[in-house]
Amino acid sequence: AVYNSFSTLPSKDYDFVIVGGGTAGNVVANRLTEDPKNSVLLRDLETIESELNLDLAFHVNIDAFQLDVPFFALDVKFQYDWNFTTTIQPGLNNRSTIMLRGFVLGGSSSVNGMFYTRGSADDYDRFAAVTKDDGWSWDNLQPYIAKVILVPTAYPEAFANSNLLQNEKWEPPADRHNTTGQFNPSVHSLTGINAVSLGGFPQSIDPMIFEAVDELGSIFRFNEDYNSGNPLGFSWLQSTITTEGRRSSSATSYLAPEFIARENLDVLLHARVSRVLPSVSKNSSSGFAFRTVEFAQDLNGSIYYVYLTSKGSLLRVEPGPLLKVDASKEVILSAGVVGSPHILLNSGIGDAGELSEIGIKSLVNLRSVGKNLTDQVSIINEFMANSTNTIDNISRNATLLNEVYTEFNKTGMGPLVTTGGNQISFFRVNESLTEMFGDPSSGKNSPHLELVPGNGFFGPPPPTGHYFQMATVVVSPASRGSITINSTDPFANPIIDPGYLTSPFDIAAMREALQILFRYTSARVWDGYILSQFGALANITADSSDDVLDEYIRNNAASPAHPVGTAAMSAKDADYGVVDPDLRVKGVEGLRIIDSSVFPFVTSAHTQAPTYAIAERAAELVKFAWM
Numbered sequence: 001a002v003y004n005s006f007s008t009l010p011s012k013d014y015d016f017v018i019v020g021g022g023t024a025g026n027v028v029a030n031r032l033t034e035d036p037k038n039s040v041l042l043r044d045l046e047t048i049e050s051e052l053n054l055d056l057a058f059h060v061n062i063d064a065f066q067l068d069v070p071f072f073a074l075d076v077k078f079q080y081d082w083n084f085t086t087t088i089q090p091g092l093n094n095r096s097t098i099m100l101r102g103f104v105l106g107g108s109s110s111v112n113g114m115f116y117t118r119g120s121a122d123d124y125d126r127f128a129a130v131t132k133d134d135g136w137s138w139d140n141l142q143p144y145i146a147k148v149i150l151v152p153t154a155y156p157e158a159f160a161n162s163n164l165l166q167n168e169k170w171e172p173p174a175d176r177h178n179t180t181g182q183f184n185p186s187v188h189s190l191t192g193i194n195a196v197s198l199g200g201f202p203q204s205i206d207p208m209i210f211e212a213v214d215e216l217g218s219i220f221r222f223n224e225d226y227n228s229g230n231p232l233g234f235s236w237l238q239s240t241i242t243t244e245g246r247r248s249s250s251a252t253s254y255l256a257p258e259f260i261a262r263e264n265l266d267v268l269l270h271a272r273v274s275r276v277l278p279s280v281s282k283n284s285s286s287g288f289a290f291r292t293v294e295f296a297q298d299l300n301g302s303i304y305y306v307y308l309t310s311k312g313s314l315l316r317v318e319p320g321p322l323l324k325v326d327a328s329k330e331v332i333l334s335a336g337v338v339g340s341p342h343i344l345l346n347s348g349i350g351d352a353g354e355l356s357e358i359g360i361k362s363l364v365n366l367r368s369v370g371k372n373l374t375d376q377v378s379i380i381n382e383f384m385a386n387s388t389n390t391i392d393n394i395s396r397n398a399t400l401l402n403e404v405y406t407e408f409n410k411t412g413m414g415p416l417v418t419t420g421g422n423q424i425s426f427f428r429v430n431e432s433l434t435e436m437f438g439d440p441s442s443g444k445n446s447p448h449l450e451l452v453p454g455n456g457f458f459g460p461p462p463p464t465g466h467y468f469q470m471a472t473v474v475v476s477p478a479s480r481g482s483i484t485i486n487s488t489d490p491f492a493n494p495i496i497d498p499g500y501l502t503s504p505f506d507i508a509a510m511r512e513a514l515q516i517l518f519r520y521t522s523a524r525v526w527d528g529y530i531l532s533q534f535g536a537l538a539n540i541t542a543d544s545s546d547d548v549l550d551e552y553i554r555n556n557a558a559s560p561a562h563p564v565g566t567a568a569m570s571a572k573d574a575d576y577g578v579v580d581p582d583l584r585v586k587g588v589e590g591l592r593i594i595d596s597s598v599f600p601f602v603t604s605a606h607t608q609a610p611t612y613a614i615a616e617r618a619a620e621l622v623k624f625a626w627m
C-alpha cells in the first residue's frame, strides 16, 4: 500500500528498507516482495499522483515547451543543481549542463526520454572484468535484461527461436505497423515487466534517414537491432513506450497496481532520507552495520521549530526531530547517482580526510564515495528544413496540439506517442584519436559517439520555420567529475562537479561527431530538404578550425542526463570502489546500493536499460543472500 505520512504507516518490522522508489529501487521492491516472507518498506520523495500524469510519451516535448526549460522537464519536481553551473565548469555556457533527476516515484524513468538502449556486450564484459565477477558479463546478464521488457503476443512465431528467458515485454508499436526487419526478435523476449516498442508514429524523414545510410556506406550502415550487444550503425529506435503510446516507467511497470497492492510492500511518500545510522557489528571490517534509516517527512528537509521571544522577535530556529526506521535484514540505497553517495557522505561513509575537514565524523573510510562521476555530453544541432511536416507544427500551435491530444486520448495513437524521432545511430572515433589519447570505450564493438535525428526543433521552436535536428553525443567519455558535500546539514545540496569536457579526448571526440554529422547531412537525399544550418551551428563548417569547433562545443554542450558511477562496484580485493560485486557497501554490514551509481563505467548508451538489468540481478543477489 502507499502511505503519504509515516504516522499512518502500520507498525511492523521490515526485513528490507529501500531508499528511493526510482528506476532501480522499484525493481528491487517488486522482486523482493515476490516472496511473501519478505516485508519491504520503500520510501521516496514524491507523490504517486504526479506520476500518473506522466504516461504520455510525447509529454517530454510538450512540457519542455511549456516550462521553457532546456531539457525534458515535466510536471514533476526536479531538483536543479544550480551549484555546479556557477561554481564549476566556467568554460561551459549552456544552462542545460544542469544535471537533471526525477524526484518522483519511478525516479528518472518517470521523466526520461524513454530511449531503450542496452549498450554493448563489451560494456558488461568490462564490468565483469573490473569486478572479477563473471555474473556481470553480457552473456550472464541476458536473463536479467530479458526480465525487464515484454514482447508482444502479436508475434509469437517470430519469437519461437528466442534464446532468452521469456521475461521481456516487447509490445507492438502504437500504430501496429509491420516491424519486420526493424528489430531482431531473437534478442528480445515476450513476457516481462517493462514495455518496450518501436516508434508508433511515422515521421516524414524516416525514409530519408536510411536512404542517406545506403548512399554513404562505410561507417553509415544499417544495424537491424542495436540492442543485440553490437550497437554500431543506424537502427530503428526502441523506447519504453506501451502499445497504447504511454510511458512505461518503473512506477507504472514494476509498481503496477497488482504489485503495489502486495501486503508485504509498503510505499512511503514524501520521505527524504538524510542518513543511515550505525550500530555495532562483529562481522564487518569497520565494526559497523547500517540498518537504520533516518529521514524527514518532507521533501524540503527537516521540519524546523521557530522560537520567538514574548515580544515576537526571533530567538532561535531548531530543526525538528528526524524520524527513524530499521530494517532487520538490509537497507538498500537506490537514491540514484547523486542521492546514494550524498546519503553515504552525510552518514560518515566516505573519504575520512574530506569528511573531517567539514566536521563530519568518519565512520568508514571509503575514499571512492562520490568520485568517478561519469556523464556523457551532448549537443543538439539544428538545421532549417524544407518541409511543412515536422513536429514544430504541434510544438507551436496550441489548437493543433489540442487536436492531436484528443486523438491520443481517444485512440492511443497519433504524433504524441513518440518523442519526435524514430532512429538512433552509434559510431567509433577514428583510430588516430584513440592512439593519441587512449581508448575510453569498453572494446572494439563499442561506440564512442551517438547521433540521433529528430523531425523538428528540440524544445520550444522559433516562431517560424521548420527544422531537422541531430544530436551528437560522446557516449564513452574520458572525463570524470564528483559529488561532494560542504555542510554537516544533510539537507544541504550536494556539490555536483560533472567534469564535462575536462578530458581532451572528449572535446576531440565531439569534434569528430560533428564531422560525422557534416558527412551524413551531405548525402544527396538531404539536398533541397536541409536548407541551412541554424542558430549557433551556422557558425561552423566541416572546415572550421579546431578552435572554432571547440567554441561551438563549449557553448552548446549539455548533459544528456546519463550520470553514473559515484558508488562504483569493484573487485572484492580492490582498494578503490564503494561496493563489492554483490553491491554491498565495502567494510560494513547490512547496507547495499542498487542503482546507477554502482556502474564502474558508463555504458556506451542511455542508462535506463542497464540500470534495470543491474537491478534485476542485484535483487536476485539479495534474495540469494537471505535464502
Ligand SMILES: Cc1cc2nc3c(=O)[nH]c(=O)nc-3n(C[C@H](O)[C@H](O)[C@H](O)COP(=O)(O)OP(=O)(O)OC[C@H]3O[C@@H](n4cnc5c(N)ncnc54)[C@H](O)[C@@H]3O)c2cc1C
Residues within 6 Å of the ligand: 019, 020, 021, 022, 023, 024, 025, 043, 044, 045, 046, 071, 072, 100, 101, 102, 103, 104, 105, 106, 107, 108, 109, 111, 112, 113, 114, 115, 116, 117, 271, 272, 273, 274, 334, 335, 336, 337, 339, 340, 343, 560, 561, 562, 563, 594, 595, 596, 597, 606, 607, 608, 609, 611
Ligand atoms: C531528464 C532525463 C532524461 C533521460 N533520458 C533517458 C533516456 O531517454 N533513456 C535512458 O536510457 N536513460 C535516460 N535517462 C537516464 C535514466 O533515466 C537514469 O540513468 C536511470 O533512470 C537512473 O536510475 P536510478 O535508479 O539510478 O535513479 P532514479 O531513477 O533517479 O531514482 C532515484 C530515486 O531516489 C529518490 N531519492 C533521491 N534522493 C532521495 C532521498 N534523499 N530520500 C528519498 N528518496 C530519494 C528519487 O526521488 C528517485 O525516485 C534520463 C534521465 C533524465 C533525468
